[in-house]
Amino acid sequence: MSTEAGYPMPPSSGGESSLRIVWIYPDLLSTYGDRGNMLILARRAELRGMPVETIEVRSDQPLPVSADIYLLGGGEDGPQALGAQRLIADGGLRRAAQQGSVVFGVCAGYQLLGGSFFAKGAKCAGLDLLDLHSDRGPSRAVGELAGAIDPRLGLPPLSGFENHGGRTHLGSGVSPLARVSTGIGNDGATEGAWRGKLLGTYSHGPALARNPALADLLLRWATGAHQLPPLDETWSDRLRAERTAALTASRQ
Amino acid sequence: MPLRAKVASSVSRTAAALSRAAGRGDGSVIGGWIGLKIDPDLLAHLAAGRAIALVSGTNGKTTTTRLTAAAVGVLGRVATNSFGANMPTGHTSALAKAGTTPYAVLEVDEHYLAQVLEATEPHVVALLNLSRDQLDRAKEVAMMAQLWRAALVRHPSVRVVANADDPMVVWAATPPALRSNQVEPPAVTWFSAGQRWHDDSWVCPECGSPIERMSDQWWCTGCPLRRPEPQWVVEDDGVVDPAGDWHKVVLQLPGRVNLGNAATALAVAAEFGVRPTDAVSRLGGVASVAGRYAQVVRDGRTVRLLLAKNPASWLEAFDMADMAPTLLSINARDPDGLDTSWLFDVDFAPLRGRQVLITGDRAYDLAVRLDVNGVPFQHVRTFADAVANVPPGRLEVIANYTAFQDIRAELDRVN
Numbered sequence: 249m250s251t252e253a254g255y256p257m258p259p260s261s262g263g264e265s266s267l268r269i270v271w272i273y274p275d276l277l278s279t280y281g282d283r284g285n286m287l288i289l290a291r292r293a294e295l296r297g298m299p300v301e302t303i304e305v306r307s308d309q310p311l312p313v314s315a316d317i318y319l320l321g322g323g324e325d326g327p328q329a330l331g332a333q334r335l336i337a338d339g340g341l342r343r344a345a346q347q348g349s350v351v352f353g354v355c356a357g358y359q360l361l362g363g364s365f366f367a368k369g370a371k372c373a374g375l376d377l378l379d380l381h382s383d384r385g386p387s388r389a390v391g392e393l394a395g396a397i398d399p400r401l402g403l404p405p406l407s408g409f410e411n412h413g414g415r416t417h418l419g420s421g422v423s424p425l426a427r428v429s430t431g432i433g434n435d436g437a438t439e440g441a442w443r444g445k446l447l448g449t450y451s452h453g454p455a456l457a458r459n460p461a462l463a464d465l466l467l468r469w470a471t472g473a474h475q476l477p478p479l480d481e482t483w484s485d486r487l488r489a490e491r492t493a494a495l496t497a498s499r500q
Numbered sequence: 501m502p503l504r505a506k507v508a509s510s511v512s513r514t515a516a517a518l519s520r521a522a523g524r525g526d527g528s529v530i531g532g533w534i535g536l537k538i539d540p541d542l543l544a545h546l547a548a549g550r551a552i553a554l555v556s557g558t559n560g561k562t563t564t565t566r567l568t569a570a571a572v573g574v575l576g577r578v579a580t581n582s583f584g585a586n587m588p589t590g591h592t593s594a595l596a597k598a599g600t601t602p603y604a605v606l607e608v609d610e611h612y613l614a615q616v617l618e619a620t621e622p623h624v625v626a627l628l629n630l631s632r633d634q635l636d637r638a639k640e641v642a643m644m645a646q647l648w649r650a651a652l653v654r655h656p657s658v659r660v661v662a663n664a665d666d667p668m669v670v671w672a673a674t675p676p677a678l679r680s681n682q683v684e685p686p687a688v689t690w691f692s693a694g695q696r697w698h699d700d701s702w703v704c705p706e707c708g709s710p711i712e713r714m715s716d717q718w719w720c721t722g723c724p725l726r727r728p729e730p731q732w733v734v735e736d737d738g739v740v741d742p743a744g745d746w747h748k749v750v751l752q753l754p755g756r757v758n759l760g761n762a763a764t765a766l767a768v769a770a771e772f773g774v775r776p777t778d779a780v781s782r783l784g785g786v787a788s789v790a791g792r793y794a795q796v797v798r799d800g801r802t803v804r805l806l807l808a809k810n811p812a813s814w815l816e817a818f819d820m821a822d823m824a825p826t827l828l829s830i831n832a833r834d835p836d837g838l839d840t841s842w843l844f845d846v847d848f849a850p851l852r853g854r855q856v857l858i859t860g861d862r863a864y865d866l867a868v869r870l871d872v873n874g875v876p877f878q879h880v881r882t883f884a885d886a887v888a889n890v891p892p893g894r895l896e897v898i899a900n901y902t903a904f905q906d907i908r909a910e911l912d913r914v915n
Contacts, residue, residue, distance in 0.1 A: 275702040276702075278699065279632065280842070281845045287872050307710070324643075326642060326708060327703055453841030453842075453844065454841055486867070487868050490864050
């Protein structure tokens with residue numbers, strides 16, 4: 249990927265010279281265009297002049313512990329259960345989170361950040377990095393997902409698409425990412441969760457495509473920068489406006 | 501045929517004709533729908549007495565069905581659902597419309613394979629590939645393979661022609677008892693049609709271990725599942741048959757994927773006793789398939805229509821398209837699936853260096869994707885605007901299902 253913009257480079261947060269983004273287990277957890285989140289983060293960092301290293305770690309490889317951002321995608325039941333087992337055995341993600349790395353989990357990847365989840369009818373142990381647990385809902389949640397994001401994060405509303413059979417119950421150690429206005433999310437009322445620099449959402453697949461401000465939040469968490477130079481948001485603005493208009497039209 | 505079935509069949513044909521006359525569609529669904537309302541067993545009655553091939557898979561089934569029907573046509577008249585209406589209503593319409601034929605080649609939606617196997621008792625089933633497709637409502641890939649496998653176990657006498665390059669298909673086509681001994685089950689004929697898309701088969705459906713790949717080989721690292729030796733193989737611009745003879749294949753359809761489809765068609769036809777030497781020339785007679793690959797001249801531009809519905813078929817479409825101005829059109833209506841996330845499973849980089857235009861209901865989803873992908877593009881409101889914005893010469897159009905149908909409608913429903 250090329251670096252196109254001449255923005256000054258923000259101060260680096262650590263000793264590493266480039267922003268390291270790890271996509272965890274694309275062989276297991278990649279069902280719905282999950283690669284998009286890695287591509288979007290890398291692109292938006294490069295447009296700000298940050299050198300970026302993207303690392304795809306297969307489930308039979310050890311996880312590097314010194315990366316800046318870790319991404320967990322969606323997956324079918326079997327791969328999700330297998331992914332959780334291997335991540336727990338590896339131990340790298342827990343250490344990385346303790347050291348202050350950013351972790352972003354989507355759908356199945358969000359569920360396995362919690363204490364437990366259900367896959368193929370059985371309760372499975374999660375990574376227990378977020379105070380939440382997931383079980384099966386009465387129906388599959390499929391469709392547009394939208395809602396106002398926790399005001400402390402200072403982001404515009406969440407816009408996404410969800411497709412999951414789980415329901416997630418938040419403990420007191422996490423805050424909901426958003427209040428649901430369209431869709432189901434965790435339970436029909438709240439959606440996603442965050443604590444520190446860990447954040448999960450049911451807005452699946454390339455969630456950051458529709459939420460570039462959320463992508464920038466992850467980049468700011470990773471770099472320690474309070475502000476990032478603005479980018480040309482023509483197409484994502486139009487996409488978000490088109491989705492908002494479609495939701496409004498479907499309610500009438 | 502019982503009287504009830506005769507009445508149902510006749511009403512079905514009439515409804516289809518009315519639908520066509522009213523300009524409401526090609527009648528390939530409505531007729532069968534009415535017929536099945538009158539006689540729920542109509543499909544079984546219409547299938548009785550015919551030697552039938554079913555063709556199923558995520559991609560390539562309409563084209564492969566068309567090529568197979570052409571190949572089997574060497575033997576006699578063939579009934580087929582050539583409009584891509586691939587559910588039982590479409591099969592019923594197709595068989596009712598065709599009247600009595602000794603053969604039928606039917607494209608089957610992968611979700612309906614078990615049901616149609618039951619109803620039609622085919623001689624042979626062709627299994628092409630399984631990959632992610634409309635995941636907001638379609639079954640997950642592993643679950644689909646499981647359903648196929650369960651259906652085939654219930655029909656041990658059906659002959660199976662299956663893609664050796666797709667681990668999910670190989671697993672579905674070989675029941676456990678057959679796979680554990682070293683001898684290939686006699687009822688499966690393997691073809692190699694190549695597979696550009698690997699992202700749904702990194703994990704073994706049998707044991708969950710990683711699947712390794714090296715050149716055209718693949719194998720599970722944890723159990724005996726591995727690529728079987730194919731009897732039918734694409735080689736250069738032709739197909740090698742089980743006897744080792746190479747047959748040159750000259751197609752009007754573009755791309756290596758269609759050579760693979762041709763190999764599949766020859767393999768299926770061979771199960772009816774058709775010799776490849778007799779069938780191969782007929783494959784070249786197929787110019788377009790329900791508008792796919794059709795070329796239309798509009799305002800001095802030669803427009804070619806390519807259908808791409810999911811990540812695997814987009815990769816194949818980029819291979820087929822010439823280096824020419826290219827219009828991409830994306831919708832997300834019910835038949836397309838409502839979710840556009842898959843756009844990020846496609847690497848659009850092969851389009852760099854071409855003039856790229858985008859349109860469709862969900863053009864902005866595509867715009868964001870292309871922006872991240874570093875592919876410059878121009879957004880146009882309509883197909884006509886796209887034509888006006890490219891120089892005279894070839895215009896490639898790659899569109900997903902309803903977007904394709906919209907453009908096909910503007911081109912007078914070209915077939």
